[in-house]
Amino acid sequence: MGLMPEFVLDYVSVNTYWTILFIVHALLAVALLGALTHQAASVLMPVRVGAGTGGFVTRFRAVHGASYAAAVSVLWIVTFVFGAWIYTKYRMYVRIPIEQAGYWKTQGVFELKEHYATIGMGLLPIYWFFWRNTRDPQYDSARKWLTVVLCAMCWFIFLTGHVVNNVRGFGS
Amino acid sequence: MSTAAQTQSGTAIPLARSATFRTFALVFGIATPVLYVIADMMNWPLFTYHPGTNRVDLGWAAAVKDEGPAMYWYGWSATTLLGAAVLGGLATLLPERVTSRIPLWLVWVLPIAVLPVLIYSLKFFWRW
Numbered sequence: 001m002g003l004m005p006e007f008v009l010d011y012v013s014v015n016t017y018w019t020i021l022f023i024v025h026a027l028l029a030v031a032l033l034g035a036l037t038h039q040a041a042s043v044l045m046p047v048r049v050g051a052g053t054g055g056f057v058t059r060f061r062a063v064h065g066a067s068y069a070a071a072v073s074v075l076w077i078v079t080f081v082f083g084a085w086i087y088t089k090y091r092m093y094v095r096i097p098i099e100q101a102g103y104w105k106t107q108g109v110f111e112l113k114e115h116y117a118t119i120g121m122g123l124l125p126i127y128w129f130f131w132r133n134t135r136d137p138q139y140d141s142a143r144k145w146l147t148v149v150l151c152a153m154c155w156f157i158f159l160t161g162h163v164v165n166n167v168r169g170f171g172s
Numbered sequence: 173m174s175t176a177a178q179t180q181s182g183t184a185i186p187l188a189r190s191a192t193f194r195t196f197a198l199v200f201g202i203a204t205p206v207l208y209v210i211a212d213m214m215n216w217p218l219f220t221y222h223p224g225t226n227r228v229d230l231g232w233a234a235a236v237k238d239e240g241p242a243m244y245w246y247g248w249s250a251t252t253l254l255g256a257a258v259l260g261g262l263a264t265l266l267p268e269r270v271t272s273r274i275p276l277w278l279v280w281v282l283p284i285a286v287l288p289v290l291i292y293s294l295k296f297f298w299r300w
Contacts, residue, residue: 003223
């Protein structure tokens with residue numbers, strides 16, 4: 001069960017359909033995580049003008065943070081939509097076995113992940129606004145810490161999804 | 173700005189220069205964690221989804237015997253985002269001298285502040 005259009009079964013099996021959706025969700029999450037981590041590094045450890053090219057860490061944090069804002073916003077929304085989509089399958093075929101196996105804390109952390117995915121959605125408009133106004137110093141502190149909080153949320157959400165997939169992933 | 177990484181100027185996108193949008197987005201961001209906790213703790217989903225039968229009920233509905241579980245997260249999210257949008261919209265009606273005083277730090281402090289409440293709301297799962 002879960003949200004799956006019937007015509008899809010003319011082309012792929014049920015397992016293939018959900019696996020494709022999950023892989024797309026995971027790849028989008030990787031892109032989001034990378035973008036947000038670069039951006040958070042750029043606000044936490046900004047590279048001074050004239051610091052030179054530096055090594056890997058310097059180049060990692062020397063990104064132009066503002067150019068990531070729109071991509072991060074779009075990626076969060078699209079990843080959220082795919083996650084919400086596969087959640088219909090998860091609730092029936094992953095969560096129930098996880099509970100039957102007694103992995104209560106794993107499921108509890110997953111619930112927290114879904115809470116923060118929604119909260120993150122609500123933060124996107126002001127996050128985008130802050131990053132579109134980088135010359136206005138009144139937003140510097142809020143932009144910095146909101147980016148760091150979103151990045152921390154993204155890492156938590158990503159790692160929880162990864163762990164849950166290890167516990168009861170596709171093919172199990 | 174004193175850094176190479178943050179030298180972008182403002183933008184040509186009108187929305188990004190709009191004080192009305194700033195107020196809406198700020199209040200939307202502040203309201204989201206608060207409303208989400210309320211929707212979760214009070215169990216106020218806008219709708220309930222039954223994945224076993226693909227049925228949707230308005231508001232909260234119990235799982236139906238032999239039809240699988242009921243899902244409330246979609247409904248909590250809808251309650252939250254709709255409520256936050258309404259509050260954000262209402263805030264744009266306030267004079268700018270009021271909205272300009274809304275603390276910006278609330279947008280990043282509140283998501284952290286609600287963490288203990290959300291963990292407590294999940295106490296059912298913390299079994300050893």
